Amino acid sequence: MSDGSIDLKADARARAYSIPLEDYHVADPALFQADAMWPYFERLRKEAPVHYSKGDEEVGPYWSVTRYNDIMTVDTTHQVFSSDAHLGGITIRNFDEDFVLPMFIAMDQPKHDIQRKTVSPIVSPANLGRLEGIIRERVCGILDALPINEPFDWVDKVSIELTTQMLATLFDFPWEERRKLTRWSDIATASPESGLIESEEARRAELLECLAYFTNLWNERVNLTEPGNDLISMLAHGEATRDMPPMEYLGNVILLIVGGNDTTRNSLTGGLYALSKNPQEEAKLRADPGLIPNMVSEIIRWQTPLAHMRRTALEDYELAGQTIKKGDKVVMWYVSGNRDDTVIENADQFIVDRPNARRHLSFGFGIHRCVGNRLAEMQLKIVWEEILKRFPKIEVLEEPKRVYSTFVKGYERMMVRIPERI
Ligand code: HEM
Numbered sequence: 001m002s003d004g005s006i007d008l009k010a011d012a013r014a015r016a017y018s019i020p021l022e023d024y025h026v027a028d029p030a031l032f033q034a035d036a037m038w039p040y041f042e043r044l045r046k047e048a049p050v051h052y053s054k055g056d057e058e059v060g061p062y063w064s065v066t067r068y069n070d071i072m073t074v075d076t077t078h079q080v081f082s083s084d085a086h087l088g089g090i091t092i093r094n095f096d097e098d099f100v101l102p103m104f105i106a107m108d109q110p111k112h113d114i115q116r117k118t119v120s121p122i123v124s125p126a127n128l129g130r131l132e133g134i135i136r137e138r139v140c141g142i143l144d145a146l147p148i149n150e151p152f153d154w155v156d157k158v159s160i161e162l163t164t165q166m167l168a169t170l171f172d173f174p175w176e177e178r179r180k181l182t183r184w185s186d187i188a189t190a191s192p193e194s195g196l197i198e199s200e201e202a203r204r205a206e207l208l209e210c211l212a213y214f215t216n217l218w219n220e221r222v223n224l225t226e227p228g229n230d231l232i233s234m235l236a237h238g239e240a241t242r243d244m245p246p247m248e249y250l251g252n253v254i255l256l257i258v259g260g261n262d263t264t265r266n267s268l269t270g271g272l273y274a275l276s277k278n279p280q281e282e283a284k285l286r287a288d289p290g291l292i293p294n295m296v297s298e299i300i301r302w303q304t305p306l307a308h309m310r311r312t313a314l315e316d317y318e319l320a321g322q323t324i325k326k327g328d329k330v331v332m333w334y335v336s337g338n339r340d341d342t343v344i345e346n347a348d349q350f351i352v353d354r355p356n357a358r359r360h361l362s363f364g365f366g367i368h369r370c371v372g373n374r375l376a377e378m379q380l381k382i383v384w385e386e387i388l389k390r391f392p393k394i395e396v397l398e399e400p401k402r403v404y405s406t407f408v409k410g411y412e413r414m415m416v417r418i419p420e421r422i
Contacts, residue, residue: 008034016040025053026064026406027092027331029191032307033404038348041066041336050322058191059092062310062329063322066336068343068361070320074311074332076366081311081330082108083368085251090368091407092310092331093191099204103251105259105368112367115252118238122170122231123375130229131169135379138165139386146418151397154416158383159268166379167260172230173217184210185261188254194404211250218249231256263305264376266410268383269400270303271295273414274350276396281352289388295352296380301360302350307335307409309364334361335409391418 008015008031016039024040031037044051049067065071074081085106088094095101104115121127142161146152160182168178187203190196197203214232221228222236235241235252244252275282285291310331317324324330338360341347363370370376387394400414 008036012036013039016043021048021051022054024048024051024064025055026333027053027055027059027062027308029193029404029406032406032409033402035402037335038339041333041339045336045340050320050324052322060094060329062092062331063324064331064333064336065319066333066340067320068337068340071332071334071337071361072365073319074330075309075361075364075368077317078108078367080314080317082314083112083311084108087312088310088329090309090311091189092308092329093407096200100247101207101251101254102248103255105255106251109367114240115238116367116371118241119231119234119252119256120371121234123371127229128374128378131375132378132382134169135166136382136386138162138169139379139382143383143386143390148418148421151415151417154272154394154396154414155265155269155400155411156413159265159411162268162379162383163261163265166264167257170231170256170260171217172228172232180210180213181257182261184254185257188258189262189405189408191405207250207254210253211246214249214253215246259370260372260375262408262410263372264379266305266403266408267296267299267303267376267380269411269414270305271299271380271384272394272416273396273400273411274299274302276394278350281350285352285384286388286392289385291352292381292384292388293377294354294357295384296377297357297360298350298352298354299380300362300376301338301344301357304335304338304360304362304409306362307406308333309368332361334364337361390421392420392422394418 024044026037026040026044031040044064044066049070051064051066053062053064055061065074083090083106085095085100085102089106104112107115139162142158146157164178164182167173167181168175173181184206187197187206190203192200217232218236221233227233227237235249241252275285285295308331310329313324313326313328313330315326338344339347344359363373395417397415397417400411403410403412
């Protein structure tokens with residue numbers, strides 16, 4: 001639906017309500033980059049909550065599921081709605097048939113469950129307890145090094161740096177080379193038009209470099225009699241994963257990098273942006289820092305760092321009066337379900353003390369519900385605790401630059417200034 005000559009944001013509402021529904025194609029990255037998709041989803045929720053789109057050459061036809069409860073139905077009916085990479089996987093863009101990366105988020109039962117169990121100890125309460133101190137130390141280090149009274153990019157200096165440090169810790173990855181993780185995460189989800197990569201060949205070449213790098217780390221750790229407490233050691237020693245073919249190792253590594261990277265990164269930026277747009281909420285928060293855990297859930301709902309997950313129907317299925325046919329592509333728009341005000345009151349508003357704030361779709365539901373959800377919440381909680389201790393104000397200087405994607409809903413750049421320290 002995008003047209004370079006039109007200001008997508010300014011015209012969004014008029015356009016959303018004038019385009020015939022049969023011509024709707026909300027999965028347009030330009031709409032997301034312009035933050036102009038909201039009225040389209042609002043209309044779909046009201047008039048066609050389970051909507052069939054012809055799509056475009058890039059993604060083909062797909063169903064959009066836009067209401068909270070219908071999304072919940074799809075996400076929890078995994079016997080019908082498959083995540084299998086060989087059927088296309090979990091994003092609206094199919095895996096390329098000649099470059100399928102098996103990973104447990106893109107697998108069905110029983111293999112999914114076994115592989116998920118292998119890495120789950122990374123987020124056991126005991127490990128989260130161990131990580132809490134490390135994360136706090138790193139957060140303090142990053143915040144203390146920020147320039148005062150000087151513009152800087154929050155995305156780069158705080159959001160990326162912090163999540164990258166966290167990932168390097170989870171993988172026990174060579175510290176000085178940790179930005180490689182950021183790069184691999186970015187290119188793994190980048191579309192060819194995003195400008196991040198020159199061509200599909202270049203993307204694959206970089207991902208194969210990632211595999212080579214991680215293979216070395218695997219080899220260093222696989223023969224240790226005392227396995228480490230990191231994700232690579234867990235995969236190398238896990239009964240269900242130790243004989244994985246190389247592409248499956250790469251797939252699972254990418255899953256863990258992307259899972260822990262883009263999502264938390266964009267919640268860190270999104271939270272600051274949301275507060276800057278809602279000064280009355282910031283005042284509430286500063287008056288009562290005890291609201292931080294609740295606000296963290298509200299940030300994750302409001303931001304919805306992954307805008308959608310996709311499934312493929314294994315059989316015909318009736319949903320909200322529509323018949324989804326076997327083989328159809330079904331997109332659960334979390335970004336829309338999280339704004340469904342028949343379930344979430346005043347859903348468009350950012351409210352730090354919202355009752356029931358954990359009631360959101362951003363972590364998904366069912367067998368694929370986010371493994372890292374408690375870890376993500378903990379990181380965000382610590383960051384906000386430490387920000388409030390240090391900075392009376394962080395000014396957002398201009399509208400952030402958003403990512404060109406219908407999957408990762410996030411920010412490339414957000415310039416800020418911190419006038420002073422407490
Ligand atoms: C799965 C969101 C942080 C690791 C998912 C899913 C979503 C999601 C939507 C798929 C759910 C579904 O299909 O039903 C988020 C958000 C985060 C976050 C919004 C931060 C705010 C993390 C972190 C990690 C992580 C920090 C790990 C270190 C994973 C993994 C899966 C997953 C491994 C696959 C689970 C499975 O297929 O069983 N996440 N995530 N995520 N996430 Fe997260």
